[in-house]
Every structure is written in structure tokens, then in C-alpha cells.
Amino acid sequence: MTRYNFKVIEEKWQSKWSQCRYFEANINLSKPKFYILEMFPYPSGNIHMGHVRNYTLGDVLARYKIARGFNVLHPIGWDAFGLPAENAAIERGIHPYDWTKNNITNMRKSLKSMGMSYDWNREIVTCDSSYYRHEQKIFLDFVKAGLAYHKESWVNWDPVEKTVLANEQVINGAGWRSGAVVEKRKLKQWFLKITDYAEDLLDTLKNMENLWPDKIRLMQQNWIGRSDGVLISFQLTGEVREKLDVFTTRPDTLFGASFCAISANHTLAYKLAETNKTLQTFIAKCNRTCTSEVNIDTSEINGYRTAIKAKHPFLPDKNLPVYISNLVLAEYGTGAIFGCPSSNQRDLDFARKYNLPVIPVVLPPKENEATFSVGCKAYTGPGTMYNSDFLNGMDVQTAKSAIIERLEKCGIGKRSITWRLRDWGVSRQRYWGCPIPMIHCKSCGAVAVPEDQLPIKLPMDIDFSSPGNPLDRHPTWKYTICSLCGNNAIRETDTLDTFFESSWYFARLTDVNSDIPFEHKSANYWLPVDQYIGGVEHAILHLLYARFFTRALRDCGYLSIKEPFSQLITQGMVCHKTYWGGNRWLYPEEITTNASNRLITIEGNEPVIAGRIEKMSKSKRNTVVPETIISQYGADTVRLFILSDNPPERDLEWNEKGIDSAWRYINRLWREITEYKINLISIKTIKPSVLSSEAKSIYRECHRTIVSVTDNIEKYRFNSAIAQIRELSNRIFTLSGKGEGEAWTLRFGFETLIKMMAPIIPHICEELWLKLGYRDMLANVPWPEADVSLIESKTVTIVIQINGKLRGRIETEKNTLEEEIIAQTSKHPSMLKLLEGKTIRKIIVVPNKVVNFVI
């Protein structure tokens, strides 16, 4: 028995596919187009199982869509800017460019060994100036359109690395690499006006039902965070006589207000601090805590009571004290609130701390005014208004409308929407990113680099010996001339957030050779991406940025669409078991079992605990290296296993038994076809009508399976599709092939299996297709079509129930009349016994399915 030699055969077909340029995509108006894209990888060094899963899912769909007659675009690229390259440079003295390029070479090789159907002519690398020059052009267009702006704002500052960190890079208030406590610092940064599109980004999510996973749509919805409320203008009295605007979603609780609070970074706070040392200290203390929400969560709430009062809009005698507090976020709403302690937990805690009045205004149902009181828990539910002047007696909803109407009529309030979404800060004080094509001139301010000077390339001679941004320290790079006044000026030394590159690459991939970011013709033909696939970890950031970019690019005249990705699959993580012993994570190779069958470490014989099944990661030492598995089992086996076990969106547990099972199936398929007792190629064509009943049943099963496998692939249920193919395989493998009819059925069955398995395990299927005597490449063969007339059977199984419990079944002709079914089933021997002496109260017949006797 010879085993399937995957090494030779997989390489053979990979080079054949490449030679025939079969996966190179071109505009072809005679076919429907299908653009399939997997989130492009960051070239971190090696591909990992998460990549394998992601790209296998994409490849199966791409190959399937080709077989279904679509003109498929399936490109790949490298998201090549980013911090790890700089880390490598700092730690190992390798230039980030070389590190990145080496990794790409390495990972490209691995992807090719997976047999992916990419159009490699379109490969892009975002750290090449041929890519980022277009990004610089886009940035300038955004500046022109008012979509990018320069603003001073509070950021997370790492005092050791001397760089800004994104909120995601701050872990428990400390820098993710340095471990230093992050400070708040006010810096001038570039921002993109994603908030201009907040409403549309939110509203369009509704149209994406069934196209994007509910979970992702919900996460984006939460992230954008629309709050409908009202802006109320409070007249201030005392030291300052201006107005204070506050935003609230609960104007109905206005009569329960007992204080106002403003953020420590509110302009009013600064104004008051000018002449107040204590207040200056207080504000500084508030600002020392990080902007990170994690940190705000754990820090204590403090208030500084100013001498200023805010006049209650409807109660002339009531003046609310104004506090400055870290209770209020500067970036949300107006950075100022009114506090109604009885209806808001946060306000209640504050009121209790500073002994402020708590006035209940909403009476919960089934409570009464005399006895209801608010203790340490605010009441936020529905109820009836009281202690609330003209709102008394109304329910909360009615009161909201009534008071908004009154506020608007009196000119002291205005309906308003506030968004949780903030503008996207894209400046990074790092070297390995796209230079921001702006210069700073003393007299002209921020000036755009003229387009004919693009690209502004990153300098290659860079010194990483001290912390901070090497671009800033570079001896010459930043010195330039202002294009407006001709005087000396300084380049922007910040680079763009790496999410900038991934926000438009899907459009660039429609035409990678264009001199402009992308051509209308290609973009209009290929976009939107019909199927996008990637990890759930990008649910908000990347997927939201890309949606924003598509709108912004449309408004700059580049595109005619606003949603980049029609359909989305977010695949789960690849997990593996972990081992913990001797106070550290252990590799499986470090473990053995002792005499009493307990897990121990080989060195030191320390006890080992088999830990939880967790996401593969180097630190947990539970990774499985794809290259190793591929060289052991071949790409087809890996592809088959990674799809077999569960549906894409769930976490997948990598297990060695599973890969064995895939390996066994592939070898069996190989043996069944190549070592069969009869010569498959010489089988004569016959009419299916002459088949024996067994052969005919298998023949029908083939058609039935085509229908269900197609349906399952369309719904991304690859595990079910594979299960059905294996079920069919089990039947086909039982055929002896003896006699013309069986031999023909056998061959037909094999062909059907190969065609259906081709997208999943393409190499072996190509080879087997050849073995069946075909010259044409399988990649060129259409998806099998089912003869629907064969699937419909003449008979059906009717389930017999008594009081809903299964009691038997009969075979009848399809569409047998109700009376006939009742007659047949009630005469059924086992029914006679069960129904004997019983009164049948009711009989329910579901045609072709069920008959239920109610006794």
C-alpha cells in the first residue's frame, strides 16, 4: 500500500496553478464579479494557526466561487508598518525595513505552501513608498476636505519611551512595554473627523443584518454610542457670569438637580484656576491620572467646590453649587453635567460624599410618595414624576418630552445628540510608520507638502540607541523649506497610526499599479469587497475605520460606495491545551508521565497541571507551528482539519487526533480511487435508469449531497459540508464496482466527491482528477449540479406519535391523503396494541411528516 505523497503532489499543483496564471484576476464584464479578501497579515515573523484558519476560509470560498462561475478577485498584501519592527530594531539591531522584508519572504513562502489561490501579482507591502505615497496623497485630500485637522488634546504619554500611546496600549495605567505609569499630556495631534459620519456609520449597520455578524454590528453600535438628549444652558452667578451648557439624557429629572459639575479640563475650570493655587493643584492632580478608561474606573472621585452657582432654569430661588470634578469627562458631551442624585448612581455617590441634597423625582410603580426614599441606590426605572412642578403626575417618557418642549420654548435648552465615538487621533511618535506629509512653519502654521514632492520617504539612516522618536532626532530629515513663504520650516515628525494603511488597502488592491491611489474603473468594478474574513479582535477598530474611510474617500471623489465590505465572517481563535508546572507555562515536550501516571516535568520531576484550553500564544507555550504540521501532513490535511471541527465563528481547539482523522480521510480517498480493483478510466457511460436499486440509491444520494453541501458552503457551515461529504464517502466506499452499473456509479460518486472537495483540499483533488483521466485542470471545472428530480423521493416516512411521543413510523407514497394516512397508521400492528380500548380524542396529521393520535 503506497501512501499519498503529498510533498511531491502539493508542490506540483502549486507550480501548475502559478504557471497557468489561473488566479490572476482581470475585469471581465461577462461574468458576475466576486471580491474575496482576508484581513491582510502583519508580517510578525511566521504564520500562525490563526492565519491558517483565516486564509483557508478565504481560499475555500474563493475556489468555490470560481467553480460557481464568478470572476473572482482574491488578493493578498502585508500590513507592514508597526511597532514590533521597531522593537526588533531596538533589541537586535536589525533595521525595521530588513526585519519586515525578511518576515514577508518567510511568511509568503508558508502561504504559498498552503496552496492559496491568491493573485500574487497584486501583492502589496504597506511600508513601501509605492504604497504609502498614495496614503500621503489621501491624507492631504482629507486635510483639504476638512476631514483631517491638527488639534491640541489630552493623550496618554509614556514618560520612559517618550511617546504617545493609544488607549489600547495602556494596560492598567502603565505603558505596555515600559511598564511606566502613563501620564496625561496635552499635545498637538492630527485627528480624522470620523465623528462627522457617526450617524451614518450607525444607521447603515441596520442594513447589514444577516451580512455582518450580529455581534459585530452590536459592538460597533455600542462603540459609536448614540445618546439622545438635550443641551441645557445654566446661568451662572458669582465670580463668573457666563452660561454653562450641560448635556443630559434625563431632562425629566431636572427638578431633582442638586449640583452641577464640570471637568477639570473645562475652560471654566482653567479660568477659575488662573487666580487660585489650590484649584491649580486640584486640576493637576486630576490630570495626572491617565486618559485610559481603565484607570478612571479605579481612581477615586473627587470634587472641588467653587464659589460659583448655577441658577435652576425653572426654580428662581434655587442655585446649584458648581463643582470641578474628575467625575466628568472632558471629551464627552459638553464636559459639564447637572447631577440628580436620586436618579443616577454616580450622582448619588457624589452627593453622599459631599452631603448634597437628594430629592426623589420619579416614583416607582407600586410605591407611595410618603414612604418611598432613596438610600444608597439611585432609582433609574420607570415611574411617575413628583416633586417636579409642572411635570408632576406624568410618566418619565411624557415628562421628557414636556420639559424639552418647555426648555426649547424658553430658549434655555435644545434637543441634542451626543456620541461616544471620538475623532480618531492618528499621530504616533514613532519611526516605523507613514510620515505625515505636513510641515510646520513659524509664520504659516501647518502647511501641506506640495503633491509633487510626494512621497515623503522615511529616512533609512536611523539611530535607535536612545528612546523616543528617531525621526525627531535625525540630523537632517526634518529640516525643510515652507512651500508658502520659503522660510525654514520643520517637517511633521509624527507618523500615521498603522490602522491608516489598513483602512484603504482593499481599494488599492483593485489596481496596485495605478499612479493614483486607485482608479475609478477598477474600484467601481471590484468594490465593495463581497466577502471579508478576519479575526473578531478587529470588530471595532479596523472595521470601523475602514467604513469611515470608504465614506471619506467617497466624499473626496475617489469612490462611489460607502460600505467597503458587503459580507463579513469573523472567525474564532485557534486554541490549544496548556500546561503549568514549576511556576511557569510548559511546552508539551517538557512533560512526561511518572509511574503513577501523573504529569511531571522531565527536568526536575515537578508536578504539572494540564491547564485550560487557551488561545495559542508564545507566552503560554501552547502554539502549534503551521510549517511543522504542513511538512508532516501536507497542506490539504491541515486545511481539511481546520474546517472540519466546528463552524468558523467559534473558537477552534487544535488537537492532534483531529488532524489524524483528516489525514486518514485523505489517504483513504487516495487509496479508494488510485488502488481500486477496477480500472475507473475504462468505465463506459451508461444510463442511470438501468442501475440496481443500491446503485441508484447511492446515485441519488450524490445529488442530494450536492444540494446540501452547496447550501452549507453558502452559509459558511464548512464543518457540516464536510460531514455530508464524508457521509456520502462512506456509502460510495461500500460499492464493489462489480457490474457495469455499479462501476459507473462508483466513478460518478468519486467525481462528485472530488468536485465538492476541490475547494477544501485542492491539491489531492487535482491529482485524483487527473487519475480519473481528465486533462482539464480541476480548478477550471464547474461546481457539480444536482438533478433535483432525482432527489425527490416517491415515498416518505411518516412518524406515528401518540400524545406527541414517537411510537412508530411507516413508509407511504408522497402526498398520501390524510384519511388514507390515518387508516394506514391506525392499522399498524404496534399502534393497534397501543390504541386498544382507548378513545382517540383528536388526530393531527402533518402531510408527509407526522400523524399524532391524542388519547
Next chain:
RNA sequence: GGCCCCGUGGCGGAAUUUGGUAGACGCACGCGACUUAAAAUCGCGAGCCUAUGGCGUGAGGGUUCGAGUCCCUCCGGGGCCACCA
């Protein structure tokens, strides 16, 4: 704290779209064939139990002729957001 998802054999999972045969397919397991033997391979078996019957989809209740599927309460697991005004 708010919102959302999930809970099915020893295990991964089918069936949930449309209430109508629960447990497809695979792993692990057992038995058999082949073999001196083992491995590999092939075939067969298998939800559980006090077994001619009964019980079974986290628990309890409800709707229905009929519930894994719909509704309510609870328990367990997971995710997202979180002093968001």
C-alpha cells in the same frame, strides 16, 4: 452596573432558519477481520437507566396535539461596553 450571546453523549459538534424522527459527521471507546504479534488498515457496535419499558438537549415553570427550537424565572459559561451624563 448595562447590553448581548451560549448551555445537546466521555469530547468537538449536527438538527434551531420554518416547533414535527434529537445525537448526522468525527474523536475517544469496545468488539471482530487481517497479522506469529503489534502498528496500520478494513468491518461492526454504541445517549442513559432498574430495558418487551422508561428517561433524556443546564434547572424549574408556561404555551402547544407536539418544544433542543417559542415565552417567563433561575443557575452556569463567555463577550462587549462601562463614572458616557
